[in-house]
Amino acid sequence: MNLYEYMGKDIFRKNGLPVPEGYVVEKQSDLKEYRKPVVVKSQILLGGRGKSGGIKFAKSGEELKSAVNELIGSKVRGLAVTKVLVEEMLNIQHEYYVSITLSREHRAPILIASASGGVEIESVPQKEIFTRVIDPLIGYSDYIGREASKFMNLKPEIASQFRAILKSLYRTFIEEDCELVEINPLVETKEGKLIAADAKVIIDNDALYRHKEFSITDPEKTPLELEAQAKGYSFIELDGKIGVIANGAGLTMATLDALTLHNGKPRNFLDLGGTDNVEIVANAFDLVLKADPKAILINIFGGVTKADTVAKGIVEAKKRFNISKPIVVRLSGFNEDEGRKILSENKIETYPTMMEAVERVVKVAGGA
């Protein structure tokens, strides 16, 4: 789960990381008295806000009011801005980069740091980037920070602040079950202080049960995706015409791929997971129908999920939601004969292979 900058900074503050003074504004009446120059930052979950006009500077109360006015309700990089973060303006001496994320290869946290911050880390030459895998059973230790700050050529007074930041950042990564904690830029002010000018925090969705404070809404999800999440489905809205229900993330993705290779565009991703419950199958249709597809493709390889159970669910859904849109089903695996029998008795088209079903659904949906 991706957190907004202001939420990330709340977490940083809680874990002792230095962040600029600031507050969140949703409407003009949230504004506090103007005291000193501020930055007004749109709270959206995409980078490049500055270049897209999503960040404004204000050097007077009037400028502050008008910046808030302009940003709230506007769209930045296609995303609606409902909140802005008003923060003290920093006297920037230098911008650094630092993050901790997961190295899948090493199955361990990896620290990434660079003296070249303020730009996307992907654009920084490899030789300017310090990386270090951290043993998860041992954790961060100060010598790693000494090596990093030497690599980055930090002055002693900045280096000691930097090491304290690394220590807190690692604690944040662990304690909050993060996939990523990133500070870019980490600003050195003209006054000689290091401050996290931005905050990018991603929490592991699977660990949200340990962090109830974040589990209310995932700001990146559409309303229908949130509804699906609440009902326990792995569901993503896409921009095509063909509704998809499959089982297993891999098979569902493979189904979308096959549709795309056949010039059919999927309307959604829906992974039934492993289930042998009729209701779970039927309710999946409810979600897909709300996305209003032209046709629906079901692709099931029975294992944990039994083919006959899925067939019963499809029949139930067809009745319950009075579905008139074309339904194309591919059923294989455990109890497949029984499943196909149930479907043919109810006049629902079935195909034994994914390819045949994909070809058919693209046709009935009227091509791309």
Add this chain to the structure above:
Amino acid sequence: MNLYEYMGKDIFRKNGLPVPEGYVVEKQSDLKEYRKPVVVKSQILLGGRGKSGGIKFAKSGEELKSAVNELIGSKVRGLAVTKVLVEEMLNIQHEYYVSITLSREHRAPILIASASGGVEIESVPQKEIFTRVIDPLIGYSDYIGREASKFMNLKPEIASQFRAILKSLYRTFIEEDCELVEINPLVETKEGKLIAADAKVIIDNDALYRHKEFSITDPEKTPLELEAQAKGYSFIELDGKIGVIANGAGLTMATLDALTLHNGKPRNFLDLGGTDNVEIVANAFDLVLKADPKAILINIFGGVTKADTVAKGIVEAKKRFNISKPIVVRLSGFNEDEGRKILSENKIETYPTMMEAVERVVKVAGGA
């Protein structure tokens, strides 16, 4: 550092361990209104308080007042009682034992638990005791608690409370840098709750810098020992006549042993440590003199500590404190010739071996 029961319980409470309702009383005016039967427990750092009359029960406000009156200012097992803990009386169904301490052999924490609590764990038969070494890099995990509660034959509803207690107890052991956390008895009440009826907590002295809240005074030390601690000396008062200054804990102990084997009783243990500072040597005399010995034995094997430095310190102390008591010195090791020369010039007896010095000091101190 040994903590009083009430301090241990404060730590338990902070770490989510269940403790009885209660409060500390130093004088009658600290007493709160009597509401229900209570236990009044002398706060001393020795076990066996119950048998020695250090624990009283009160079933009325009058009884409570008189219990407090009797205990405060009294001596229990030879120790003055200045504080009592007034706690709700528990309806005891059963008493268990649980502790986590250090296994030196394994260089790891060790969990000890038994269904036979309320008595000294040493008196419980080995076959009734569950022990389990815990890997310090992994920590406590719930399966250990399941194995322990099965061993102890706990009912399911007690077992789940017990496992929660183990988890918190381990966290306490780690977070507070403990040498020992012990709950004896861990009471199962007639109402089916597990509660820590006692709390024994020992904090690693070397980690006190991470726990400033405890570092004020060590309740087990004598005033002179506290003074020594504040001055940075490792010093223990004993009950003999011969003052001792040596360097290194092992050599100092060996010196006390040699005195004892020669029928001389040491007045103190004082380990100079490794020093090459005249003042540190001189100030050690100040402490030993305050303990009022009949004679003083100095036993130095020079290494880090240079023999000539010690000699200068002795000469300086003799002048500064105007010492007339017999001083017997053994000097060996680094710069020993120079050291002996300085002493003989100042008419202080020196011997080349520990044995000779010990024999001599026992003689001049007038035997045991």
Add this chain to the structure above:
Amino acid sequence: MGVLVDRNTKVIVQGITGHQGSFHAGQMMKFGTKVVAGISPGKSGTKFQDTVPIVDSVADAMSFSPDATMISVPAPFVKDAAFEAIDQRIKLIYILTEHVPFHDSMELISEARNRGLTVIGPNGPGITVPFECKIGIMPNQIFKEGDVAVASRSGTLTYEIVESLTRNGMGQSAVIGLGGDPVVGMNYIDVLKLYEADPKTKKIVLVGEIGGNNEELAAKYIKEHITKKVVAYITGRSAPPGKRMGHAGAIIEKGVGTAESKIKAFNEAGVKVADYPTDVPGLLK
């Protein structure tokens, strides 16, 4: 000995009385797997399917000399169950459970590796050596004994491909599902080493998906170390960047881990990549 397991492998099941645990333990036994004990705290003394003794802890199960364990307990309890198995030095630890926080996985996998133990999963279908031993949830009926070894990050997609192999007369020497999580015990390279060393295996199928760079690392490894024929299939070509496709493994972030990058890496390593799962048998010929 087959790859990691064979007909003599003794398996225990942690969570044998759960919905998933009991179903799959039963299927494993039908497959021929030696399930020697089940663990379900508080249920010792009873039996699973009237034959398999149930005990309270892995420690209690050690009297059955298990070589492997299947962990099928709810996600919040997986780390504990795995440490319990590690503590008893169970050589092969397969974790069926999905939605295990990856911080938990990092710790338990680190510790297992420190002790020289193998972890498969979490969130994968397990390991099958037809018809010696199956530990996990792959459907029994799709297998045929043979010389093709399969390694996959996906579950149902693996079945799709294995069935397609079987339908085309190509049996399997071993099938390992790595697991769909970002942190799993075995990566492709670990499995490739086993397949290269396995005398029964002649050809290898890798089933990959978007997210991470394990496929790219595997491609490099194949180029340098694998002498056997390898064919790959990659799913997620149509996935939009930044969207998480079902399991935590499948996500494209900042252009890293796209299907294109993986396909390119395999092609450069001389590994043919199938467009559709059903194309795999044709490419293996």
Add this chain to the structure above:
Amino acid sequence: MGVLVDRNTKVIVQGITGHQGSFHAGQMMKFGTKVVAGISPGKSGTKFQDTVPIVDSVADAMSFSPDATMISVPAPFVKDAAFEAIDQRIKLIYILTEHVPFHDSMELISEARNRGLTVIGPNGPGITVPFECKIGIMPNQIFKEGDVAVASRSGTLTYEIVESLTRNGMGQSAVIGLGGDPVVGMNYIDVLKLYEADPKTKKIVLVGEIGGNNEELAAKYIKEHITKKVVAYITGRSAPPGKRMGHAGAIIEKGVGTAESKIKAFNEAGVKVADYPTDVPGLLK
């Protein structure tokens, strides 16, 4: 090769510019130890005693191929320094510092053992193989080359006994100070194994003290596994129970770890126990 070290052992010193670090590094060099680099963050480019290069980190010191490190940094920084050395897989890690919290020691020793590295200390005088190599703080002038190996938990007491051996014409093959803390990297048994295997060592002296049960375990081990003659000395006979004698190791708790118990254990293992340190040479004859 001598016990753990010899004349070719390359040593680095973490904290070489500190008061203790610089004094003892100098003494070690006088003894003949090859000190190849010193670590002092921020002081790279300078030299210790005009000869030994100073670098910022253990990583930077790896170009000198060190075999061992002496850690002499303040107690709160020892864990970090040790992990730095472990991370670079320095085979022998000696920790001079006293007052290291034992929780820190537990962690760093666990990790070192996981990686197959040896830790000596904390809070001990180190290791000396006369006149091959000295890592630590034992006074140079007390040694003589010979065939008696000494293992001790105490510092100055070790010197007392080593000097007494030397004075009686008994040279030493190795002297290891385990350290006075309750948690140390090597226990007696670890050292006894090395001494039993060392061809140069003919006789062994163990110097013990009250606290813990390591002497008792050593006695048992000697009875079962050691063929060489062993003599012991135990200090703390006169210590009152519950009082901590100077370093954290020396305490008698609840009757465990008394001098009597240790002396009894040694006697039962056929190990003679000296009353006075100076009696040790006599018992060795």
